[in-house]
Each structure stands twice: as structure tokens, then as C-alpha cells.
Amino acid sequence: MQKVYINAHIFTGEGEIEKGYIRFTNEIIGVGKMEHYVKQTDEEESDLTGHYVMPGFIDVHSHGGYGMDNMDADPEKISDMTYRMLEEGITSYFPTTMTQSDENIEASLKAINEAAELNPMIQGIHVEGPFISKAFKGAQPEAFIRPAQLDTLKKWQTLSGERIRLITYAPETGDVKEFESYCRENDIILSAGHSGATYAQLKASGATHVTHLFNGQLGLHHREIGVSGFGLLEDGVTVEMIVDGFHISKEMVKLAYKAKGADGIALITDSMRAKGSPEGESELGGQKVIVKDKQARLSNGSLAGSVLTFIDAFRNMLAFTGCSMQEAVKMSSTNQAREFSLSSKGELKPRFDADMVVLDNDHMLKQTILGGKINAFN
Numbered sequence: 001m002q003k004v005y006i007n008a009h010i011f012t013g014e015g016e017i018e019k020g021y022i023r024f025t026n027e028i029i030g031v032g033k034m035e036h037y038v039k040q041t042d043e044e045e046s047d048l049t050g051h052y053v054m055p056g057f058i059d060v061h062s063h064g065g066y067g068m069d070n071m072d073a074d075p076e077k078i079s080d081m082t083y084r085m086l087e088e089g090i091t092s093y094f095p096t097t098m099t100q101s102d103e104n105i106e107a108s109l110k111a112i113n114e115a116a117e118l119n120p121m122i123q124g125i126h127v128e129g130p131f132i133s134k135a136f137k138g139a140q141p142e143a144f145i146r147p148a149q150l151d152t153l154k155k156w157q158t159l160s161g162e163r164i165r166l167i168t169y170a171p172e173t174g175d176v177k178e179f180e181s182y183c184r185e186n187d188i189i190l191s192a193g194h195s196g197a198t199y200a201q202l203k204a205s206g207a208t209h210v211t212h213l214f215n216g217q218l219g220l221h222h223r224e225i226g227v228s229g230f231g232l233l234e235d236g237v238t239v240e241m242i243v244d245g246f247h248i249s250k251e252m253v254k255l256a257y258k259a260k261g262a263d264g265i266a267l268i269t270d271s272m273r274a275k276g277s278p279e280g281e282s283e284l285g286g287q288k289v290i291v292k293d294k295q296a297r298l299s300n301g302s303l304a305g306s307v308l309t310f311i312d313a314f315r316n317m318l319a320f321t322g323c324s325m326q327e328a329v330k331m332s333s334t335n336q337a338r339e340f341s342l343s344s345k346g347e348l349k350p351r352f353d354a355d356m357v358v359l360d361n362d363h364m365l366k367q368t369i370l371g372g373k374i375n376a377f378n
Contacts, residue, residue: 001025001044003372005358007034008048013055013334013347016326022053024354026372031348048358054329055346056091056355056368057310058336060166061126061211061240061268063096063284065275065307070095073107075114082121084276086368086375088309091355092123092336092345094166096270098284099129099140102152106159113161120371123342124165127156128211131179132194133170138216139284139304140194147174150182157186164188165340170195171205180206189339191240192227193217202230209339212270213239213256215247215303232259238339240268243316244308246295250320257317262327266335267313272296272305311357311365318363 002025010017012031021037023029039045064070068081082093095112097105109125116122129140131148148169157164167183168191169176183190184206192202193211196218210217210231218226225232231239239260243253247270257265269275274282274291282289282296289296289304298304310332317328337346344353358367368375 002029002040002042003044003046003374004040005046005048005053006037008051008053008358010348011052011054011326011329012349013329013337014349022348022356024356024369024372026354027344028348028350028352028354030350050361051366052325052359052361052363053348053356054325054359055333055337055348056357056370057089057267057314057332058092058123058342058345059085059090059269059310060094060124060266060336060340061096061128062093062271063098063305064273065269065271067273067277069273069284070097070112071100071104071108073104073111075111075118078111078115079119079122082115082119085121085310086370087276087365087377089311089314089357089365089368091121091357091368091370092342093121094124094126095122096126096128099132099137099144100286101144105130106156109156109160109164113159113163116161116163122163123345124340125160125163126166126168127164128168129194131167131169131173133173133196135196136170136194136216136218138194139287139298139302141286148176148179150179153179153182157188162186166191166209168193168211170197171207172197172201176205187341192230195227197227197230199225199230199233202227203234208237210237210239212247212268213241214252215242232256235264238264238266238335240266240270242270242306242308243267243313243320244294244306245316245320247303247306253317253320254322257321257323262323262330263335265331266339267310267317267331269308269310269313270306271308275307275309277307311363315363
């Protein structure tokens with residue numbers, strides 16, 4: 001049945017309607033101001049006075065959550081875990097692999113491909129490692145790290161059902177020109193991450209994205225701005241940010257927002273298996289992880305992914321920077337959809353998928369709508 005929300009404060013991704021309506025089935029039929037609203041027969045009307053409606057969140061970097069990791073290579077569990085992400089407002093997801101043996105990565109890619117056949121939320125795959133720098137490995141196991149290998153990537157893209165859309169790599173670790181050319185020709189976004197590349201090396205590379213800005217990379221220095229500076233300075237480069245208050249301080253988040261602007265930032269969770277689970281011991285890539293006080297750390301104290309939910313990332317961005325709701329919507333959905341050419345996602349307008357979130361005045365998540373199906377919370 002056709003549904004319509006009325007009296008809602010709507011953020012379309014392109015603009016804002018303070019008092020509006022949105023009509024939808026599995027896709028959006030119409031959006032407009034209440035002064036132009038005409039009730040139609042045989043439709044389900046809901047009054048959303050005091051609520052915000054915006055595009056569903058898009059997370060292009062997350063390893064798992066709710067007791068599951070993409071490296072577990074279980075298609076049904078990956079699909080089930082992805083659906084759990086509706087609880088945090090995510091409607092499109094890039095399952096992310098990590099540095100492991102070829103055998104384990106290939107098993108994961110095949111499982112994600114199978115899961116994507118079951119689950120429309122899966123819109124691509126992010127391959128993070130193993131083509132990274134050992135000096136900036138973070139929580140990536142060093143034993144499997146190596147320079148970029150084109151033949152390997154070609155094999156992985158085939159195994160994934162051509163679903164790889166984003167790859168984190170360190171462009172300084174070898175001759176990557178053919179590797180980069182293949183990625184450009186196959187619509188795979190190149191992201192500098194776990195990298196010690198200099199600004200000059202990055203300018204000469206094919207990178208147009210930076211993995212988890214400030215984390216696992218050559219940082220800002222007054223004589224070499226490194227990966228972080230490249231991401232902040234260059235137009236046309238999108239930077240990911242883990243806005244949990246631990247990976248990046250509140251002040252640095254605000255500094256990045258002021259330098260980069262909302263159009264160049266993509267919020268991510270970089271979440272791991274322990275998201276949504278009680279505090280205590282967990283696991284990442286065969287490594288013991290301790291979760292305490294909303295932080296996930298290896299035994300040596302290094303941060304190991306996050307337990308951040310996307311709705312918390314959204315709220316934190318508002319609180320840390322003072323950005324507008326419309327800007328937060330861009331950083332949560334619209335930018336990701338445009339960067340990865342998700343042509344029916346990231347905006348609320350006719351013929352786009354009815355993927356939406358509904359928040360109350362306190363920015364608490366009340367509903368996540370996936371393809372017109374309403375999932376209600378709280």
C-alpha cells in the first residue's frame with residue numbers, strides 16, 4: 001500500500017523542507033511542502049509532527065558487528081548482521097575485509113557476494129589491506145601485508161561478483177600504476193590508508209579517498225603534510241572519519257570539518273564484531289580485543305576498529321562541530337551515494353529508493369525504512 005508521511009521536517013540531501021510530506025511505496029513517489037499536499041484515497045497516512053526524515057545512512061567501512069565479522073565468511077550470518085544495522089539507521093552497507101591470508105580474504109569475498117544476493121543493503125565491498133604499509137598497520141596483522149598485486153586484485157574482483165568498489169592501499173609501497181589504472185577502469189575507488197605516503201607521492205597517485213582520516217597514516221607535520229594533509233587539502237578527495245571521540249578528538253573533528261567542509265567528508269563506523277555486544281573480550285583478525293568504555297583495543301593498547309553505531313556518529317558530528325542537520329545528512333548518506341554512483345540512494349526525491357530514517361527532536365532513531373518497509377524502534 002502507498003504510504004505518506006505528513007508534517008515532517010524533511011532533509012532531502014539537496015535541501016530542507018521544514019513542514020513537508022513524503023509519499024512512497026518501495027520507492028519515493030513525491031516530496032513537497034504541506035501547503036501543496038493533497039490526501040489521496042487508499043493510502044496510509046502518518047503524522048510525523050516533531051520528527052525529522054532524511055536519507056538512510058550509508059556505511060562504506062565496517063568489518064562487522066552484533067557478534068559477526070565479514071571475515072567469518074558465512075553468507076547467511078553476514079546478511080543477518082547487515083539487517084541488524086537497520087537498528088542504527090544504515091540502509092546501504094559495504095562489508096569490509098581486512099588483512100589476512102589470501103585464502104581467508106577469498107572466502108570472505110565469496111561469502112559477501114552470496115550475502116549480497118540475499119540482502120539489498122549490500123551495495124559494494126571495501127577491501128582494506130593487505131596492500132598497505134607495515135609501518136602504519138594499526139590493527140592489521142603484519143604477517144600478511146605486502147605491496148599491491150594486480151593479478152591478485154583481478155582474481156578477487158571476479159570472486160566478489162565484481163562488487164569491490166573501494167580498496168585501501170599504500171601507494172608508496174611499490175609500482176602501483178597498473179594497479180591504479182585497473183581500479184579506475186573498473187570503478188574501484190582508490191583510498192590511501194595504513195600508509196606513510198608523502199604529499200608528493202599521493203599527488204602522483206590515483207587516490208581520491210582517504211581511509212579513516214588521521215588514523216593509521218602519516219599525519220600532519222609542518223614540513224610534510226602526509227596522508228592526512230593530502231586528504232584535507234585536495235579538492236575532489238573524500239575523507240572518512242570515525243567520529244566516536246576516541247579515534248579522533250572532538251577538536252580535531254571540528255578542525256577537519258572546518259578545513260574540508262561537509263561536501264568532502266564521509267562518516268563511517270569502522271565497526272567490528274563487538275559492536276552491539278556487552279563489554280569484555282572480543283576478536284579481530286585472530287587478535288584478542290578488549291572492549292571497555294565504548295573503545296575496542298588490542299592487548300598492546302592500540303585501537304582496533306570501533307563499536308560505534310552510525311546514529312551515534314551522526315549525533316556526535318552534530319555535537320562536535322556544530323554543523324547543520326543538512327550537512328550531517330550529506331556526510332552520512334548523500335556524499336557516499338554520489339562518490340560510489342549509487343544512483344537511487346542518498347537523496348529523497350521521486351524514483352529514488354525509499355531508504356530513509358526518522359529521528360525525533362532529540363535525534364533519537366525512531367524508524368529505519370528500507371525499500372519502503374518500515375522498521376520501528378523505541
